[in-house]
Amino acid sequence: MLRNASPSSLGTLSWHWARLTAVAAVTATLAACGGVQIKPEAALPKPLVVAMPAHIGLVVPAETRHYIHTETRWGVDWTVQLGEGHRNLMLEVLKDEFSEVREYKDIEAARAAPDLKAIFEPTIENYSFVTARETGGRYYAVTIRYRINLYSPAGEKVDSFTLTGYGNALAKGMTSGKPLQQASVAAMRDAAAKFLVQFPEQSIGERLARNEAVTLETRSASSDAGGIETVPIEEAPTTVDASPTIGPNAAPSGITPVPPAPPPAANAPKAS
Numbered sequence: 001m002l003r004n005a006s007p008s009s010l011g012t013l014s015w016h017w018a019r020l021t022a023v024a025a026v027t028a029t030l031a032a033c034g035g036v037q038i039k040p041e042a043a044l045p046k047p048l049v050v051a052m053p054a055h056i057g058l059v060v061p062a063e064t065r066h067y068i069h070t071e072t073r074w075g076v077d078w079t080v081q082l083g084e085g086h087r088n089l090m091l092e093v094l095k096d097e098f099s100e101v102r103e104y105k106d107i108e109a110a111r112a113a114p115d116l117k118a119i120f121e122p123t124i125e126n127y128s129f130v131t132a133r134e135t136g137g138r139y140y141a142v143t144i145r146y147r148i149n150l151y152s153p154a155g156e157k158v159d160s161f162t163l164t165g166y167g168n169a170l171a172k173g174m175t176s177g178k179p180l181q182q183a184s185v186a187a188m189r190d191a192a193a194k195f196l197v198q199f200p201e202q203s204i205g206e207r208l209a210r211n212e213a214v215t216l217e218t219r220s221a222s223s224d225a226g227g228i229e230t231v232p233i234e235e236a237p238t239t240v241d242a243s244p245t246i247g248p249n250a251a252p253s254g255i256t257p258v259p260p261a262p263p264p265a266a267n268a269p270k271a272s
Helices: 007-033 083-097 108-109 179-200 203-209 216-221
Strands: 036-038 052-059 068-073 075-083 100-105 119-131 137-152 157-171 238-242
Touching: 007 068, 036 179, 036 216, 052 083, 052 108, 052 203, 075 083, 083 100, 083 119, 083 179, 100 108, 108 137, 108 238, 119 179, 137 179, 157 179, 179 203
Parallel strands: 036 075, 052 100, 052 119, 157 238
Antiparallel strands: 068 075, 119 137, 137 157
């Protein structure tokens, strides 16, 4: 049965209609422009950690160096170039964690190097995001899942760690590329912070802190190997107001998105 709407209910309906209209306008603008392309780079503040004395090797595989996530939603092409930013991020993180880091093109090259105590091989397993359209015009959120393979100096795979970074950014006005970029950077920094804090607590981290090389025996002696805490760190989201970033489309990456990051907590304290 139809009822007369009160002034307060009319105001609520008008607010929801305005929000839906704004979201539809953003989508139409992006479709007309041809898509959104971003290339996140996460600069980290200097962490308050004591570097371990071990010398370690870093191998960033080709699929990680050139990782591109692409998908099409509502006729809009989204392209996220993650490779270069993540190579730079992992190099920066390991240099903060260890006294010396040397980069190699592959495991074979690293195993031939002298004086290494371990070899790290980071990969991106999944990237997923939600947009303002899916959150009623409120925010963008990103989830990135990583796997870090750990090898002995002889090139033997000793262990594999997983961790997940979460990030979000509030949308304001005609937004697209910049809030997604902000959310992606926040997810990268979240994962980096978890690694810096939690890896030294792992059995292998304690071994490297004693400047001892990792071995296959290290794996059998470890009871906590396999994961680094993936509970999201809630932060007050960043508000972004910007025009879309436009770029050419890239070939599909073939990565299936994981569930999106949790919504931002408006009053949550920033993680230190």
